[in-house]
Amino acid sequence: xxxxxxxxxxxxxxxxxxxxxxxxxxxxxxxxxxxxxxxxxxxxxxxxxxxxxxxxxxxxxxxxxxxxxxxxxxxxxxxxxxxxxxxxxxxxxxxxxxxx
Amino acid sequence: xxxxxxxxxxxxxxxxxxxxxxxxxxxxxxxxxxxxxxxxxxxxxxxxxxxxxxxxxxxxxxxxxxxxxxxxxxxxxxxxxxxxxxxxxxxxxxxxxxxxxxxxxxxxxxxxxxxxxxxxxxxxxxxxxxxxxxxxxxxxxxxxxxxxxxxxxxxxxxxxxxxxxxxxxxxxxxxxxxxxxxxxxxxxxxxxxxxxxxxxxxxxxxxxxxxxxxxxxxxxxxxxxxxxxxxxxxxxxxxxxxxxxxxxxxxxxxxxxxxxxxxxxxxxxxxxxxxxxxxxxxxxxxxxxxxxxxxxxxxxxxxxxxxxxxxxxxxxxxxxxxxxxxxxxxxxxxxxxxxxxxxxxxxxxxxxxxxxxxxxxxxxxxxxxxxxxxxxxxxxxxxxxxxxxxxxxxxxxxxxxxxxxxxxxxxxxxxxxxxxxxxxxxxxxxxxxxxxxxxxxxxxxxxxxxxxxxxxxxxxxxxxxxxxxxxxxxxxxxxxxxxxxxxxxxxxxxxxxxxxxxxxxxxxxxxxxxxxxxxxxxxxxxxxxxxxxxxxxxxxxxxxxxxxxxxxxxxxxxxxxxxxxxxxxxxxxxxxxxxxxxxxxxxxxxxxxxxxxxxxxxxxxxxxxxxxxxxxxxxxxxxxxxxxxxxxxxxxxxxxxxxxxxxxxxxxxxxxxxxxxxxxxxxxxxxxxxxxxxxxxxxxxxxxxxxxxxxxxxxxxxxxxxxxxxxxxxxxxxxxxxxxxxxxxxxxxxxxxxxxxxxxxxxxxxxxxxxxxxxxxxxxxxxxxxxxxxxxxxxxxxxxxxxxxxxxxxxxxxxxxxxxxxxxxxxxxxxxxxxxxxxxxxxxxxxxxxx
Numbered sequence: 001x002x003x004x005x006x007x008x009x010x011x012x013x014x015x016x017x018x019x020x021x022x023x024x025x026x027x028x029x030x031x032x033x034x035x036x037x038x039x040x041x042x043x044x045x046x047x048x049x050x051x052x053x054x055x056x057x058x059x060x061x062x063x064x065x066x067x068x069x070x071x072x073x074x075x076x077x078x079x080x081x082x083x084x085x086x087x088x089x090x091x092x093x094x095x096x097x098x099x100x
Numbered sequence: 101x102x103x104x105x106x107x108x109x110x111x112x113x114x115x116x117x118x119x120x121x122x123x124x125x126x127x128x129x130x131x132x133x134x135x136x137x138x139x140x141x142x143x144x145x146x147x148x149x150x151x152x153x154x155x156x157x158x159x160x161x162x163x164x165x166x167x168x169x170x171x172x173x174x175x176x177x178x179x180x181x182x183x184x185x186x187x188x189x190x191x192x193x194x195x196x197x198x199x200x201x202x203x204x205x206x207x208x209x210x211x212x213x214x215x216x217x218x219x220x221x222x223x224x225x226x227x228x229x230x231x232x233x234x235x236x237x238x239x240x241x242x243x244x245x246x247x248x249x250x251x252x253x254x255x256x257x258x259x260x261x262x263x264x265x266x267x268x269x270x271x272x273x274x275x276x277x278x279x280x281x282x283x284x285x286x287x288x289x290x291x292x293x294x295x296x297x298x299x300x301x302x303x304x305x306x307x308x309x310x311x312x313x314x315x316x317x318x319x320x321x322x323x324x325x326x327x328x329x330x331x332x333x334x335x336x337x338x339x340x341x342x343x344x345x346x347x348x349x350x351x352x353x354x355x356x357x358x359x360x361x362x363x364x365x366x367x368x369x370x371x372x373x374x375x376x377x378x379x380x381x382x383x384x385x386x387x388x389x390x391x392x393x394x395x396x397x398x399x400x401x402x403x404x405x406x407x408x409x410x411x412x413x414x415x416x417x418x419x420x421x422x423x424x425x426x427x428x429x430x431x432x433x434x435x436x437x438x439x440x441x442x443x444x445x446x447x448x449x450x451x452x453x454x455x456x457x458x459x460x461x462x463x464x465x466x467x468x469x470x471x472x473x474x475x476x477x478x479x480x481x482x483x484x485x486x487x488x489x490x491x492x493x494x495x496x497x498x499x500x501x502x503x504x505x506x507x508x509x510x511x512x513x514x515x516x517x518x519x520x521x522x523x524x525x526x527x528x529x530x531x532x533x534x535x536x537x538x539x540x541x542x543x544x545x546x547x548x549x550x551x552x553x554x555x556x557x558x559x560x561x562x563x564x565x566x567x568x569x570x571x572x573x574x575x576x577x578x579x580x581x582x583x584x585x586x587x588x589x590x591x592x593x594x595x596x597x598x599x600x601x602x603x604x605x606x607x608x609x610x611x612x613x614x615x616x617x618x619x620x621x622x623x624x625x626x627x628x629x630x631x632x633x634x635x636x637x638x639x640x641x642x643x644x645x646x647x648x649x650x651x652x653x654x655x656x657x658x659x660x661x662x663x664x665x666x667x668x669x670x671x672x673x674x675x676x677x678x679x680x681x682x683x684x685x686x687x688x689x690x691x692x693x694x695x696x697x698x699x700x701x702x703x704x705x706x707x708x709x710x711x712x713x714x715x716x717x718x719x720x721x722x723x724x725x726x727x728x729x730x731x732x733x734x735x736x737x738x739x740x741x742x743x744x745x746x747x748x749x750x751x752x753x754x755x756x757x758x759x760x761x762x763x764x765x766x767x768x769x770x771x772x773x774x775x776x777x778x779x780x781x782x783x784x785x786x787x788x789x790x791x792x793x794x795x796x797x798x799x800x801x802x803x804x805x806x807x808x809x810x811x812x813x814x815x816x817x818x819x820x821x822x823x824x825x826x827x828x829x830x831x832x833x834x835x836x837x838x839x840x841x842x843x844x845x846x847x848x849x850x851x852x853x854x855x856x857x858x859x860x861x862x863x864x865x866x867x868x869x870x871x872x873x874x875x876x877x878x879x880x881x882x883x884x885x886x887x888x889x890x891x892x893x894x895x896x897x898x899x900x901x902x903x904x905x906x907x908x909x910x911x912x913x914x915x916x917x918x919x920x921x922x923x924x925x926x927x928x929x930x931x932x933x934x935x
Contacts, residue, residue, distance in 0.1 A: 019916060022909075022912055023909055023912055023913060023916070031908075092907075092908045092909065093907060093909070095906070095907075095908060096905065096906030096907050097906060098904070098906050099904055099905055099906030099907075100900075100901030100902060100903065100904030100905075100906075
C-alpha cells in the first residue's frame with residue numbers, strides 16, 4: 001500500500017506550490033489557477049485522511065470544497081472579465097487604486 | 101393760659117409754612133403780611149405771658165404742649181427728655197425782645213426787600229428763625245435749647261447767603277460768608293454738645309428745673325416778707341391734685357416752709373409715688389402753675405424734693421454741697437472740676453454763637469446778608485443766645501470761679517479788640533458788626549463777673565439800639581442805592597428801570613460804587629433827616645450817654661466789675677480790675693467810632709453824587725426806626741438804680757432786676773457807683789468830642805485818607821483797618837493746612853496712591869494672571885493636549901495608511917503570514933507538551 005504520509009506530503013508540496021504561485025504570478029488567471037491548485041491540495045489531504053481513518057466525512061467535505069471552488073471560479077472569472085473591459089489588461093499589479 | 105404757650109412757636113412756624121408753599125403765588129404785600137402777622141401774633145402771645153407773670157408775682161410755669169406726649173424716652177437707659185416749655189421771667193424777657201424787635205424788623209423788611217425776586221422766601225426764613233429762636237428760649241431743657249441753637253444757626257446761614265445769586269461774583273462772596281458763619285458756629289456747637297453730654301452724664305437729666313422746683317429762694321423769701329406772711333401753717337384745701345394733705349400736716353412748724361395767703365403760688369410735692377403734682381397735670385397736656393386755691397402752702401426751697409427729682413441746677417447744688425465725685429469709666433473727678441469742664445465747653449459754644457474770641461470772625465462777614473437780617477439776627481437775637489444760655493446756667497458758672505474768670509477776660513478782651521477794629525472800618529455795616537461783637541463782649545464779661553442782671557439788662561437795651569442802628573444803616577444804604585440810580589438818570593438820561601434791585605446796574609458799566617462804603621457818603625443829615633435823627637439817638641444810646649439806655653446798662657456792668665475787683669483779692673481781683681480797664685477803654689472806643697461814623701455819614705459834605713441824591717426812605721422803613729428810637733430813649737429807665745430820684749418813671753427802682761432775679765438764682769440787684777458812672781460818662785463824652793475834633797468840619801475823609809491817618813495814630817489805624825489780620829492768621833494756621841491736608845488725602849493718597857497705584861496694581865495683576873492663564877496654560881497645555889490627541893491620531897493613521905498598498909499580492913502575503921502565525925500559535929502547545 002501507499003502510506004498516508006506520502007499523500008500528505010504531496011498535498012503539502014502542491015499547497016506550497018499553489019501559494020507561491022498566488023504570491024508570485026501577475027496574471028490574474030494564473031493566480032486563479034494557483035488558488036485551484038491550493039484547493040485541490042486541500043482536497044487531496046482530505047481524501048488521504050478519509051482513507052486513513054476510514055471515515056466518509058473527508059469525502060463529503062471534498063464535495064463541498066469542489067462546489068465552492070467552482071462557484072468561486074465563476075465569480076472570479078466574471079470579475080476578471082469586467083476588469084479587462086476597463087483596463088485592457090489582467091496584470092494584478094496594475095490594480096492598486098485603492099491604496100492609502 | 102397754658103394752652104397758648106405753644107402758640108408762640110406754632111404761629112411763626114405756620115407763617116413759615118404758608119410762605120414756603122404758597123409764597124410764590126402770593127403777592128409781595130400778602131407774603132409780607134403773612135410774615136408780619138405771624139411775628140406780631142407771637143409778640144401778642146409773649147405780651148400775654150408777660151402780663152400774666154406780672155399779675156401772679158412772677159411765678160414760673162412749666163408747660164407740656166398738647167401736641168407732644170413725650171419727646172425722647174428710653175426707659176431702659178433712664179433717658180427721659182420731655183418737650184417742656186418754661187415760662188419764667190428770663191424766658192419771657194427773651195421772648196419779648198425777640199418777637200418785639202422781630203416784628204418791627206418784619207415791617208421794615210417789607211419795605212427793604214421790595215422788588216426782590218425771592219421776596220416770600222425771605223419772610224419764610226425770618227419766620228423760621230423766629231420759631232427756632234423761641235424754641236431756644238422757651239425750652240426747659242438743654243436739648244430743646246440745642247435744637248433752637250442749631251435751628252437759628254441754619255436760619256442764619258440761609259439768610260446771610262440769601263443773595264447767593266448776585267451778579268459779578270458777589271454771590272460767591274455771600275455764600276462764602278454764610279458758610280463761614282455756619283462753620284464757625286459748628287465749632288461752637290461742638291462745645292455746647294460736649295457740655296450737654298457731660299451734663300447728662302453727671303446729672304442724669306437735662307431739665308433746667310423740674311416743674312416743682314423753686315428757683316430762687318432769696319427772691320421768694322423777699323417776696324414773702326414783702327407780702328403778708330407770718331401766718332402759721334394753714335392747710336388750705338389741698339391743691340388741685342389729690343391727697344397731699346398728709347404731707348402738709350407733717351410740715352407743721354417746719355422752719356423752711358412759710359405758707360402764704362393771697363399769693364397764687366402753687367403747692368407741689370416731690371413724692372415719687374403719687375403722680376407728681378404738676379407733672380400729672382402735665383401728662384394731661386397742661387400745667388397750671390398759678391395756684392388753684394389761694395390758701396395753698398408754699399415751699400421756699402427744694403429741701404423736700406429728693407435729689408433724683410431735681411433738674412440739672414438743683415442737682416448741681418446738692419452735689420456741690422455733698423462734694424460728690426463723678427465717675428468716667430475708670431477715672432473719677434470731683435464735681436467742682438466737672439462743672440468747670442462743663443462751663444468751659446459752654447463758653448466755647450457761647451464764643452461761637454455770641455461771636456467772642458476766638459470764633460467771632462463770622463459776624464463781620466455776615467454783613468453780606470440783607471440789613472434786616474443783620475439787625476435781627478446779628479444784633480438783637482441770635483447772637484444773644486450764648487449770653488442767654490450762660491445766664492440760664494448761672495448756677496454752674498457761679499460754682500466755677502475759674503471759668504468765670506476766663507469768661508470775664510475773654511469778654512473784656514473781645515470788647516476791647518472789636519472796639520479797636522471798628523475804628524478803621526469803611527463799611528457802615530462792618531462798623532456796626534464789630535460794635536456788636538464789642539457789646540457782646542460786655543455782656544459776656546458781665547456774666548464773667550457773675551453780674552447776671554446787668555448782662556440781661558444790657559442784652560435788652562443793646563437789642564433795641566443796635567437794631568435801630570442797623571435799620572438806620574439799611575435806610576442809609578437804600579438811600580445811597582436810590583441816589584446812585586437817580587444820579588445816573590440825571591447824568592445819562594437812561595430809562596429808569598425799577599431800581600430797587602440790589603444788583604449792580606445792568607445798563608452802565610460795573611463801576612466800583614459800593615452803597616455801603618462810608619467814603620462815598622456825607623451830608624446825609626440834610627437829605628435823610630428822620631434817619632439821621634434816629635441814628636443819632638441810637639449812637640448816643642450805644643455810647644452810653646445819660647439818659648439813654650446804654651448808659652444804665654453799661655454802668656451796671658462796670659460797677660459789678662469794680663466790685664468784683666474789690667471783693668476778690670489776688671489773681672481774680674486783679675483780673676477783674678484789668679477787665680474793668682479794658683471795658684472802659686472799649687467804651688471809649690465805642691463812643692469814638694460811633695461819632696466817627698456820624699461825621700462820615702451824616703455831617704460834612706457829600707463825597708459822591710449818589711449821596712447828593714439820596715432820598716429819605718419809605719414809611720414802612722421809617723416807622724420801625726421811630727419806634728426803636730423811642731425805646732432806646734426809654735428802656736433804660738426800667739432798671740434805674742435805687743438812690744437816685746428816677747424810680748418814678750417805671751414805678752419803682754430796679755424793676756428789671758427784681759423781675760429777672762426770680763429766674764436767675766445767683767443774680768443780685770445791681771449797684772450804682774456814681775463815681776464810676778461819672779468816669780464812664782466822661783470817657784464817652786470825651787471820646788465823642790475827640791472824634792468831633794478829628795473828624796468834624798468836613799475833614800473826615802480827604803484825599804483818600806481817613807482823618808485819623810493824618811495823625812500820629814496812623815499805623816494804629818492801618819492795623820485796625822486790616823482787622824488785626826485775624827482772618828489771615830486763621831487762614832495760615834488752620835485753613836491752609838487743612839486744605840493742604842485734604843488735598844494730600846484726596847490727591848496724593850486717594851487718587852495717586854490708592855487709585856492709580858493700588859488699583860492699577862490690582863488691574864495689572866489681574867491682567868497678568870489672565871495672560872498667564874491664556875498663553876502657557878490655555879494654549880500650551882490644554883490646547884496641546886487636546887490637539888495633540890488629534891495629531892497623534894493623524895500621525896498614526898499616516899503611518900498606518902501605508903499598509904493599504906493597493907496591491908493584491910501584498911495583501912496575500914500578509915494573509916499568508918497571519919495564517920502561519922495562527923498555525924504556529926495553535927501548534928505551540930503541542931511542542932510544549934510532547935515534542
